[in-house]
Amino acid sequence: MKIATLSICAFVIIFCTCTGFCFAQVDSGVGIGTTNPRVKLEVAGDAFLRDGLDIGIIENMEDEDTSTFLVQEGVDDKIKTLDVSNPTGTALGYIQEYIIRNPNEDWVYDLDTNISATAFVVNTISAYYDKELDIAIYSTVPNFSAYILDDTWHLTADFPAANNLDPNEQGTWTITTLIYSRDLSKQLGVITIPLSGSTTGASASPIID
Amino acid sequence: MIRIVLLFFVISMNSFGQVGIGTTSPETDLHIAGSALIQDELKTTELGSTNNTDINFKLITRLTNSSPLGEITKLDVDNLSVAPINILKYRFVDISRDNLEDIDLSFESSRYLIAISNFRYIGDPITKQNVSGHDRPSIGNFITRVFTATSFSNPSIDTWHIQIQNTYLDAATESDIEYEVTLIVYDKSYYRSLDPIEVNLGGSNTGNVSAPNIK
Numbered sequence: 001m002k003i004a005t006l007s008i009c010a011f012v013i014i015f016c017t018c019t020g021f022c023f024a025q026v027d028s029g030v031g032i033g034t035t036n037p038r039v040k041l042e043v044a045g046d047a048f049l050r051d052g053l054d055i056g057i058i059e060n061m062e063d064e065d066t067s068t069f070l071v072q073e074g075v076d077d078k079i080k081t082l083d084v085s086n087p088t089g090t091a092l093g094y095i096q097e098y099i100i101r102n103p104n105e106d107w108v109y110d111l112d113t114n115i116s117a118t119a120f121v122v123n124t125i126s127a128y129y130d131k132e133l134d135i136a137i138y139s140t141v142p143n144f145s146a147y148i149l150d151d152t153w154h155l156t157a158d159f160p161a162a163n164n165l166d167p168n169e170q171g172t173w174t175i176t177t178l179i180y181s182r183d184l185s186k187q188l189g190v191i192t193i194p195l196s197g198s199t200t201g202a203s204a205s206p207i208i209d
Numbered sequence: 210m211i212r213i214v215l216l217f218f219v220i221s222m223n224s225f226g227q228v229g230i231g232t233t234s235p236e237t238d239l240h241i242a243g244s245a246l247i248q249d250e251l252k253t254t255e256l257g258s259t260n261n262t263d264i265n266f267k268l269i270t271r272l273t274n275s276s277p278l279g280e281i282t283k284l285d286v287d288n289l290s291v292a293p294i295n296i297l298k299y300r301f302v303d304i305s306r307d308n309l310e311d312i313d314l315s316f317e318s319s320r321y322l323i324a325i326s327n328f329r330y331i332g333d334p335i336t337k338q339n340v341s342g343h344d345r346p347s348i349g350n351f352i353t354r355v356f357t358a359t360s361f362s363n364p365s366i367d368t369w370h371i372q373i374q375n376t377y378l379d380a381a382t383e384s385d386i387e388y389e390v391t392l393i394v395y396d397k398s399y400y401r402s403l404d405p406i407e408v409n410l411g412g413s414n415t416g417n418v419s420a421p422n423i424k
Contacts, residue, residue, distance in 0.1 A: 010404060030219055039244035040241050040245065041241050042231055046249045046250040047251050047252070048251075048252045049251070050253065051255045052257060053283045058281065058283050060283060060284075060285045062288070063289055066398075069269055069271075070271050072268075077252055077256070078251070079251045084400065089424075093395070095395070097403075098408070098418070100408055100410060109414035111410075111416050113406075113418060115420045119424070120218070124326060126325040129352075131350060132349060134345040134348065152420075159424070170412075174354070179421075179423065181424075
């Protein structure tokens, strides 16, 4: 009579405290709350991984894929999707056009957008005026900008020293702005560069890599 | 003869209390040698944050076209033909006077948003025009703008167009003017275009409008 030696590779102790069927193990994997796990571990419910997770293999998104971003949000630290196609949900950024009719000829001194400067960043990205202008001996360049005043963003637009050729015409400034949440951007402050009368100079980068 | 049948368990635990699924030597508290699928919510309270020295990170996305739904992937711009933000530099040459009246940039307006950044006017100036019966000469009105309009090559879709010119005055016929402009092309999958906000200032140079409904 031969006695075969038996070696034990692993042992398992399973404590099942949930009601109903909570744990299944098949050749392909482990199911929690399911008897038919499609992958190595399938949880038919919520999971709480306190200290985060490392993923060994993560595929690249391809051109033809449709997707949402993942963000961590809220006091409960849940992982959520950021679905831009939802018209009432959040996006990474917003394009907002302002159509400003009948300003003081070509001059918009201060339009309060009422967008919170603590929650958002607003940049003007292009602007144009639509009526013919005149000017005396000077030349001019269009000037448009967003700035913060009393905790909201304000817009300004003007051709300095120029006016409507026909003062009775009511013109329109169209200003396109980009709005980002402060969660996704950093305001790095104002950098003043004194050129001491020269036309060239250098400035240190405010970004510390 | 006695045959002993060995049972290999998919799930195992080591002496540190670490659990392995599909592995007998787990490297951390739960080690899955395979994929995991969580049908409902995932919560993690002690997730580390990236800091100044983390330079090579990629955004994480969740696919809506995978099977099963919800595969976690990474966004590597080198792997995509269109990134969330795309920068393109254009130079327009050999223009008739100063008039770039309407160029179809061919970007579908249903898929992209475009903004102008960095504009350069390179070349001969446009002379001010005296206006009879008026004491100041005209400088016209110089416009740089992008706008959506019907595509020149496919009338069933709308595309982004660009206009750069003085709309009231022309430069002299023999003028040599070039325009250089940087366009930022935003993929609409990530950015949203809001409805335009209109206001009439009634001749004043100040005013205020309601903020858009964004979070």
